[in-house]
Amino acid sequence: MTQTYNIAVIPGDGTGPEVVREGMKALDAAAERFGFSIEYHTFPYGGKHYKETGETLPDAALDELRKFPAIFLGAIGHPDVAPGILETGILLKLRFGLDQYVNLRPIKLYEGVDTPLKDKGPKDIDFVVIRENTEGLYAGAGGFLKKGTPDEVAIQESINTRKGVERCIRYAFELTRRRNREKKLTLCGKTNVLTYAFDLWLRTFNEVAKEYPDVTTDYAHVDAICMWMVKNPETFDVIVTDNMFGDIITDLGAMIQGGMGIAAGGNINPDGTSMFEPIGGSAPKYAGKDVINPLAAISAAGMMMDFLGEEKAGRAIEEAVQAVIPRLKSLSAGKMGYTTRQVGDMVAETIRDLG
Ligand code: IPM
Ligand code: MN
Numbered sequence: 001m002t003q004t005y006n007i008a009v010i011p012g013d014g015t016g017p018e019v020v021r022e023g024m025k026a027l028d029a030a031a032e033r034f035g036f037s038i039e040y041h042t043f044p045y046g047g048k049h050y051k052e053t054g055e056t057l058p059d060a061a062l063d064e065l066r067k068f069p070a071i072f073l074g075a076i077g078h079p080d081v082a083p084g085i086l087e088t089g090i091l092l093k094l095r096f097g098l099d100q101y102v103n104l105r106p107i108k109l110y111e112g113v114d115t116p117l118k119d120k121g122p123k124d125i126d127f128v129v130i131r132e133n134t135e136g137l138y139a140g141a142g143g144f145l146k147k148g149t150p151d152e153v154a155i156q157e158s159i160n161t162r163k164g165v166e167r168c169i170r171y172a173f174e175l176t177r178r179r180n181r182e183k184k185l186t187l188c189g190k191t192n193v194l195t196y197a198f199d200l201w202l203r204t205f206n207e208v209a210k211e212y213p214d215v216t217t218d219y220a221h222v223d224a225i226c227m228w229m230v231k232n233p234e235t236f237d238v239i240v241t242d243n244m245f246g247d248i249i250t251d252l253g254a255m256i257q258g259g260m261g262i263a264a265g266g267n268i269n270p271d272g273t274s275m276f277e278p279i280g281g282s283a284p285k286y287a288g289k290d291v292i293n294p295l296a297a298i299s300a301a302g303m304m305m306d307f308l309g310e311e312k313a314g315r316a317i318e319e320a321v322q323a324v325i326p327r328l329k330s331l332s333a334g335k336m337g338y339t340t341r342q343v344g345d346m347v348a349e350t351i352r353d354l355g
Contacts, residue, residue, distance in 0.1 A: 014282025016074020022294035022344030023301035047078020056089025075282035100267035107253035127236035131246025172240035188241035261293035261331035264300035320350035
């Protein structure tokens with residue numbers, strides 16, 4: 001019997017629906033080639049839905065989404081919605097509600113893509129960041145005191161639980177072993193200043209490391225990591241870090257791998273529902289123009305298939321993305337030399353032809 005994957009799709013806002021459509025094309029081509037099938041279940045959540053109905057992501061929807069092994073997400077964001085509403089109400093609610101405790105962000109410079117780093121190439125820029133995805137400063141702990149008065153106090157606390165830190169670190173060790181490159185895992189922290197949070201991180205890291213004698217470990221402060229990501233990106237294999245630092249260093253990572261047109265990520269719950277997304281936002285100024293680069297979303301779709309156990313399909317999608325890149329004039333929206341649809345078609349054809 002053919003294996004069928006039920007995938008929840010949240011196209012979302014702006015260019016989200018366009019890039020998701022091209023991602024689905026690639027998925028269908030891979031399904032055809034590798035003999036499985038995919039059923040898509042589309043959900044309407046996003047800024048547009050919020051403007052129309054006043055709802056972000058209802059609890060019932062979260063329960064519905066829990067039934068799927070994976071969600072394919074386009075982009076969430078709307079120019080007319082105040083900052084914070086959609087981020088906390090949809091994106092973070094999904095990550096937290098579905099306990100997607102790992103944010104997996106590969107930083108890989110494809111052959112033929114320009115990096116702003118002088119004298120660095122694809123061999124030098126190929127690592128993965130594992131960002132803790134449910135705790136830290138993102139947990140929403142804190143509050144105001146005497147808000148709006150001259151004595152106002154605002155507190156935002158970083159929550160780090162032994163369980164949350166350990167499961168993330170364990171995932172990172174497992175991935176480092178599985179990647180089988182340099183087998184080197186670097187903890188990114190700030191032990192010299194954040195003496196409670198990163199004390200817990202470093203102790204946990206060193207304890208778990210004992211179970212992985214084949215993995216070389218290293219530690220660096222987040223500011224030094226930023227420096228080395230620019231100066232010596234080749235020294236990294238896998239980096240593990242907390243939510244806030246991970247957010248920041250993966251934007252830096254996206255830039256050295258060629259920009260938001262190519263950066264993809266996965267929000268992983270190994271025992272539940274995971275979610276895959278292009279890292280770039282909703283790019284409202286390009287929406288509906290058929291000019292946005294769909295490769296990040298297509299790569300996210302590839303990561304999703306890899307995660308679901310269709311490693312060959314995942315690899316074929318990644319290879320097709322690599323094969324199409326040299327044919328594009330640029331990775332930037334409107335400058336590719338092709339439309340969004342054409343790039344998606346080229347990838348889908350390549351997936352079929354590679355077979
Ligand atoms: C990301 C984004 C989100 C984050 C925002 C939109 C809440 O920047 O996925 O990195 O900070 O995690
Ligand atoms: Mn971010």
